[in-house]
Amino acid sequence: xxxxxxxxxxxxxxxxxxxxxxxxxxxxxxxxxxxxxxxxxxxxxxxxxxxxxxxxxxxxxxxxxxxxxxxxxxxxxxxxxxxxxxxxxxxxxxxxxxxxxxxxxxxxxxxxxx
Amino acid sequence: xxxxxxxxxxxxxxxxxxxxxxxxxxxxxxxxxxxxxxxxxxxxxxxxxxxxxxxxxxxxxxxxxxxxxxxxxxxxxxxxxxxxxxxxxxxxxxxxxxxxxxxxxxxxxxxxxxx
Numbered sequence: 001x002x003x004x005x006x007x008x009x010x011x012x013x014x015x016x017x018x019x020x021x022x023x024x025x026x027x028x029x030x031x032x033x034x035x036x037x038x039x040x041x042x043x044x045x046x047x048x049x050x051x052x053x054x055x056x057x058x059x060x061x062x063x064x065x066x067x068x069x070x071x072x073x074x075x076x077x078x079x080x081x082x083x084x085x086x087x088x089x090x091x092x093x094x095x096x097x098x099x100x101x102x103x104x105x106x107x108x109x110x111x112x113x114x
Numbered sequence: 115x116x117x118x119x120x121x122x123x124x125x126x127x128x129x130x131x132x133x134x135x136x137x138x139x140x141x142x143x144x145x146x147x148x149x150x151x152x153x154x155x156x157x158x159x160x161x162x163x164x165x166x167x168x169x170x171x172x173x174x175x176x177x178x179x180x181x182x183x184x185x186x187x188x189x190x191x192x193x194x195x196x197x198x199x200x201x202x203x204x205x206x207x208x209x210x211x212x213x214x215x216x217x218x219x220x221x222x223x224x225x226x227x228x229x
Contacts, residue, residue: 090156099162102159
């Protein structure tokens with residue numbers, strides 16, 4: 001069965017600093033990988049996704065993620081964090097051809113210092 | 115175009131009571147999902163549906179039932195609520211294209227407290 005681990009439960013960065021959120025997955029085949037963001041009291045919004053091809057994928061709001069098969073990782077990055085990026089971030093792996101189910105990691109809560 | 119909506123937004127139940135959460139989508143999506151979100155555990159799939167009249171179990175189905183009588187609606191039922199079902203419940207939907215992955219769109223969530 002697939003699984004996703006987000007090692008950092010909380011991360012605090014200063015506004016303008018760079019950001020990297022870690023995600024490790026376990027899946028027996030080529031994974032479909034996703035990053036979602038959840039602002040307080042809101043549902044989840046898709047930031048970006050990786051299916052195949054170029055291992056560096058660009059998303060919305062200036063985020064990018066890099067797929068590294070050798071490390072089973074799909075880390076999320078942003079060069080310069082804005083206060084509005086404070087939210088909870090979820091990495092997920094998708095199971096194709098089975099109702100397109102998603103398995104989520106536990107989430108990383110990002111706080112941004114002024 | 116409202117997307118995915120959930121009713122109610124917040125509910126308090128006593129142990130043993132029953133209730134139904136309603137999810138509605140206006141995007142003509144085939145697939146619909148119910149998740150629960152608990153601190154530190156991310157979202158876990160309860161049940162899902164790949165089409166009208168069909169449902170299937172997800173990762174944590176015990177204590178819940180679902181129905182998909184209409185394509186646009188997906189109902190989640192708790193027959194006898196337990197404190198362990200205190201959680202935030204999210205509904206999602208996606209279209210289905212053979213051989214392709216379609217993005218899941220999420221509703222705003224229902225916060226349920228079972229006393």
